[in-house]
Amino acid sequence: RFVFVFVPLILAVLVVSGFLFLAQGGFAPFRIPHGAPTPLENDAALVARGSYLASIGNCAACHTQRGGQAYAGGRPFPNAYGTLYSPNITSDREHGIGDWSLEEFVHTMRFGVSRYGVQYPAFPYEQFALMSDGDLKALYAYMRSVPPSKDDAPGNELEFPASSRTALI
16 A cells, blocks of 8 residues: 555655756756857957867867858758757857857857757767866857858757657756
């Protein structure tokens, strides 16, 4: 009788507590900072450092489709659950990351969670999480200098449950 009465009760309490925790801002990766794009000083050295970091991080390889504009996204990544498409990370405010603040950019790079939800595991945020604040600021400055592209990557084509970003939590 104990198992039939108390185990469901304990599970219900844990689930409700978890939802309350997350609803109040709970776990840091899910407290996504929002705000206006961060104004940056016209610092050519910072942008050059960001360009170097983007080069050694090989960002263009994943965020550029064959024959497309650099960093405009749309490159397909077939996998066992379907196909992921890399997002546009140009300075375009609508289709890229041009309206992201520095804090939002850093948060996405460190935790793999953006305003669009949890990033798919093809995004190696666990490696970017180790970057210094200065390096992430430089990378942000460089990405803000990349010409904007109106290209909008196709939607991911994934089977359930992989199609649900919430399921990735």
